[in-house]
Amino acid sequence: MPRPQYEMQIAEDEPTEDYEGTGMDESRGPLEESGCTRSDDSEEEEVEDAVAEDIARFEESFRNINKRYRLINRIGEGTFSTVYKAEDLLYDHYHNDWDIDARLATRWSSPSGHPHRRRQARYVAIKKIYVTSSPLRILNELELLHDLRASDSVCPLITAFRHADQVVAILPYFQHRDFRDYFRDMTVGDMRLYFRSLFTALRAVHANGILHRDIKPTNFLYSPQHSRGVLVDFGLAEREGTDWHFCDCNLPPGDRRVKIENSVYAYNLVNNANQPPSFPNPKTDQRPSRRANRAGTRGFRAPEVLLKCTSQTVAIDMWSAGVILLTLLSRRFPFFHSADDIDALLELTAIFGKRRMRETALLHGQAFETNIPSYSENGHGFEKIVVWCTNRKREALEEDEREACAFLERLLECDASRRITAEEALAHPFIASAGVGSGGDEEVDMVDLRVE
Ligand code: ADP
Ligand code: MG
Numbered sequence: 001m002p003r004p005q006y007e008m009q010i011a012e013d014e015p016t017e018d019y020e021g022t023g024m025d026e027s028r029g030p031l032e033e034s035g036c037t038r039s040d041d042s043e044e045e046e047v048e049d050a051v052a053e054d055i056a057r058f059e060e061s062f063r064n065i066n067k068r069y070r071l072i073n074r075i076g077e078g079t080f081s082t083v084y085k086a087e088d089l090l091y092d093h094y095h096n097d098w099d100i101d102a103r104l105a106t107r108w109s110s111p112s113g114h115p116h117r118r119r120q121a122r123y124v125a126i127k128k129i130y131v132t133s134s135p136l137r138i139l140n141e142l143e144l145l146h147d148l149r150a151s152d153s154v155c156p157l158i159t160a161f162r163h164a165d166q167v168v169a170i171l172p173y174f175q176h177r178d179f180r181d182y183f184r185d186m187t188v189g190d191m192r193l194y195f196r197s198l199f200t201a202l203r204a205v206h207a208n209g210i211l212h213r214d215i216k217p218t219n220f221l222y223s224p225q226h227s228r229g230v231l232v233d234f235g236l237a238e239r240e241g242t243d244w245h246f247c248d249c250n251l252p253p254g255d256r257r258v259k260i261e262n263s264v265y266a267y268n269l270v271n272n273a274n275q276p277p278s279f280p281n282p283k284t285d286q287r288p289s290r291r292a293n294r295a296g297t298r299g300f301r302a303p304e305v306l307l308k309c310t311s312q313t314v315a316i317d318m319w320s321a322g323v324i325l326l327t328l329l330s331r332r333f334p335f336f337h338s339a340d341d342i343d344a345l346l347e348l349t350a351i352f353g354k355r356r357m358r359e360t361a362l363l364h365g366q367a368f369e370t371n372i373p374s375y376s377e378n379g380h381g382f383e384k385i386v387v388w389c390t391n392r393k394r395e396a397l398e399e400d401e402r403e404a405c406a407f408l409e410r411l412l413e414c415d416a417s418r419r420i421t422a423e424e425a426l427a428h429p430f431i432a433s434a435g436v437g438s439g440g441d442e443e444v445d446m447v448d449l450r451v452e
Contacts, residue, residue, distance in 0.1 A: 353379025
């Protein structure tokens with residue numbers, strides 16, 4: 001008996017506000033398996049009790065969920081959802097074409113000619129989407145996941161249920177480790193493998209004309225042991241070219257402003273890009289703000305998102321991937337901390353310099369100016385930044401770190417049209433050489449991460 005794809009109905013409603021995640025504080029349920037440090041046993045017990053209560057409440061409120069799934073643990077608490085690990089009690093009643101294990105068994109056989117072994121229990125992740133989420137957003141996430149179901153590097157949607165105003169998405173459970181537990185120890189060789197897996201996922205997503213919009217470590221479930229990860233969380237994703245409904249499309253082009261601050265001011269050029277910009281007084285300027293989709297997580301937003309470009313492309317995901325690489329090389333997480341977009345532009349100015357920021361703003365029909373004297377005109381290279389962050393002398397940089405810094409230039413390229421694509425990144429020597437000398441990984445790519 002085939003399992004229906006969607007067992008839910010969603011009513012239309014107004015979209016919610018953009019996501020302002022911090023990139024580090026979400027997604028860690030107190031009992032997440034990847035391990036958080038606990039100060040003592042009683043604290044641990046308290047947390048366990050709270051999780052047990054939460055699970056009991058969920059089972060009680062969501063009719064019949066426990067007939068299909070045995071809830072095991074709470075594994076994530078994000079901005080939009082709580083995620084539980086559960087055993088799929090009715091696995092054998094359905095066709096499971098989402099099951100990588102089953103797919104691999106038919107596509108490949110082991111060297112001995114036998115199909116891959118079967119698992120004893122089937123684990124799923126139940127994503128309980130908060131009832132405050134916009135129905136349109138929920139539908140969008142489920143539809144995009146469904147569209148991407150053929151990609152092994154994107155977490156597929158098994159099915160979804162609705163009870164009253166509560167929607168849950170059912171996903172295969174993926175074994176992974178918490179980024180914060182391993183990012184400091186990653187060698188450049190490990191980074192190559194991590195990014196090969198991430199770019200494989202992004203190539204599939206982008207080939208479908210989809211922007212993920214929220215690339216960050218907690219949305220890429222990676223297993224260092226298997227050098228493989230899957231992309232999750234399409235809650236903010238959108239199709240490329242989506243006519244964003246918050247955009248003030250009726251405003252004349254010279255009449256849109258980014259934001260006013262004392263220290264930095266980025267706004268649309270008045271009238272004609274060929275004329276020297278005239279700078280209205282930020283305090284008295286009455287023109288309405290420019291509006292563009294800026295959904296994403298702070299610290300991971302590309303310059304074109306911060307500058308409110310209204311035609312954003314899949315290149316925004318490649319920038320976010322670059323922020324992850326910068327995090328790994330500098331051993332600093334999160335690397336950027338800014339509370340708002342103006343501060344975020346300043347953080348970028350500290351790295352790229354005022355000249356590059358002015359040029360980048362111009363690309364989006366904006367002017368960028370700051371009166372903060374400490375920012376240099378030409379910025380700093382990534383080698384210098386990595387050396388500073390890791391308290392070393394420049395000569396101490398290894399050859400492969402220099403190679404990584406050169407590759408990073410291609411990801412953290414302020415001009416989105418010149419930024420490397422996922423396809424190009426996979427062919428780049430930095431990534432193409434991943435795994436060389438470590439025994440190859442054809443087999444590794446096939447490993448099923450959902451085995452307990
Ligand atoms: P949110 O939109 O609330 O951020 P996510 O889809 O990112 O929700 O899930 C939150 C967290 O739950 C993830 O960071 C991860 O730790 C865990 N998680 C989500 N999906 C899975 C899955 N399929 N397998 C294992 N863990 C998952
Ligand atoms: Mg998330």
